[in-house]
Amino acid sequence: MASDVQIIGAGIAGLACARAIAGAGHRVVVREAADTVGGRMATRVLDGRPVDLGASYLTCRAEAFRTVVDDWVRRGLAHPWTSAFAVHTALGLERSEDGPVRYGTRGGLRSLVEDLATGLLVSLGDPVTSVGPGPRVNGWPADAVVLAMPDPQARRLLDPECVDELAETADSPWSPVIAVAAGWAERQWDVDGVFVHDDPMLEWIADDGRRRADSAPVLVAHTGADFAAEHSDEPDQAVGPVVDAVRSILGISEEPLWTFVQPWSEARPLKPRTSPYFFGEARIGLCGDAWGSPRVETAWASGHQLGLEIAETLD
Numbered sequence: 076m077a078s079d080v081q082i083i084g085a086g087i088a089g090l091a092c093a094r095a096i097a098g099a100g101h102r103v104v105v106r107e108a109a110d111t112v113g114g115r116m117a118t119r120v121l122d123g124r125p126v127d128l129g130a131s132y133l134t135c136r137a138e139a140f141r142t143v144v145d146d147w148v149r150r151g152l153a154h155p156w157t158s159a160f161a162v163h164t165a166l167g168l169e170r171s172e173d174g175p176v177r178y179g180t181r182g183g184l185r186s187l188v189e190d191l192a193t194g195l196l197v198s199l200g201d202p203v204t205s206v207g208p209g210p211r212v213n214g215w216p217a218d219a220v221v222l223a224m225p226d227p228q229a230r231r232l233l234d235p236e237c238v239d240e241l242a243e244t245a246d247s248p249w250s251p252v253i254a255v256a257a258g259w260a261e262r263q264w265d266v267d268g269v270f271v272h273d274d275p276m277l278e279w280i281a282d283d284g285r286r287r288a289d290s291a292p293v294l295v296a297h298t299g300a301d302f303a304a305e306h307s308d309e310p311d312q313a314v315g316p317v318v319d320a321v322r323s324i325l326g327i328s329e330e331p332l333w334t335f336v337q338p339w340s341e342a343r344p345l346k347p348r349t350s351p352y353f354f355g356e357a358r359i360g361l362c363g364d365a366w367g368s369p370r371v372e373t374a375w376a377s378g379h380q381l382g383l384e385i386a387e388t389l390d
């Protein structure tokens with residue numbers, strides 16, 4: 076008999092989970108607080124084109140995710156971007172060693188999550204307020220429930236009686252990031268991205284034009300956690316110092332024509348786990364990028380594997 080599974084969170088973990096459960100013939104609904112899918116694979120149209128404001132790119136190490144990424148590449152949704160970035164140290168800019176292939180997208184990383192949502196029942200603008208034993212979502216029963224979101228967000232939903240789930244998410248600190256996007260009249264740099272090692276404020280600068288393959292003169296910089304925490308109440312105040320640091324590192328003489336700031340209060344888990352997900356006797360599951368190294372590929376694998384277990388449990 077078909078079962079009713081509720082997934083809370085329409086980031087890549089929640090949608091990978093939902094696809095695995097729906098693929099086994101169970102009824103599943105994904106409930107998302109925001110008015111779009113994607114979560115931290117966030118894309119926003121700025122100055123007439125999509126800009127990635129959360130994750131910068133995705134990588135792919137495991138075979139199961141390789142199938143998904145290859146399909147996105149075949150359909151033109153994703154493309155290999157680069158395997159080498161620059162590194163900025165006290166000595167200046169240097170080219171880094173080759174790393175894994177990083178994939179970019181023409182439509183923004185959110186477009187990949189939208190692709191995963193195709194054919195699924197996704198309820199947007201639908202913030203869930205409580206998950207309790209039963210399992211119950213906002214007081215209504217379900218056959219299984221999944222919380223596919225950062226641990227601090229999951230803890231805000233869990234009823235005090237969800238002892239195992241609260242224990243799993245305890246002692247899981249997350250760090251903040253502020254992303255600042257900026258656009259210029261013309262390109263004055265020649266890098267795909269820069270890992271910044273010697274700046275108290277910046278950690279990373281991405282060339283949004285190159286990863287989007289339209290060459291737009293747009294950069295997105297990510298701050299370190301301490302700077303983000305200091306500016307959590309007034310993220311707009313971060314824009315000036317971040318832009319100054321970006322211009323200094325890349326030698327850009329002009330001020331940008333426009334800027335946009337996106338704060339992430341729960342950007343990265345500081346204590347990633349070794350198990351791929353949690354699914355306890357209460358039939359409440361937990362998945363996302365804290366279940367392994369904090370990356371897009373981890374979030375997909377965590378949701379996918381949890382979905383397979385839930386489907387088998389309900390069969």
Ligand SMILES: Cc1cc2nc3c(=O)[nH]c(=O)nc-3n(C[C@H](O)[C@H](O)[C@H](O)COP(=O)(O)OP(=O)(O)OC[C@H]3O[C@@H](n4cnc5c(N)ncnc54)[C@H](O)[C@@H]3O)c2cc1C
Nearest residue numbers: 084086087088108114115130131132203342363364370371
């Ligand atoms: C600044 C930044 C840079 C990053 N760079 C990279 C990178 O370059 N490469 C990489 O691989 N990874 C990167 N990451 C990490 C990557 O974005 C995440 O690993 C991945 O997107 C996590 O997906 P998720 O589905 O687990 O969680 P999320 O994407 O956070 O999804 C959780 C969803 O749950 C929803 N939600 C929360 N509470 C509720 C509620 N009560 N009711 C309903 N919905 C709710 C949220 O709105 C959200 O949509 C970066 C992250 C950040 C923030």
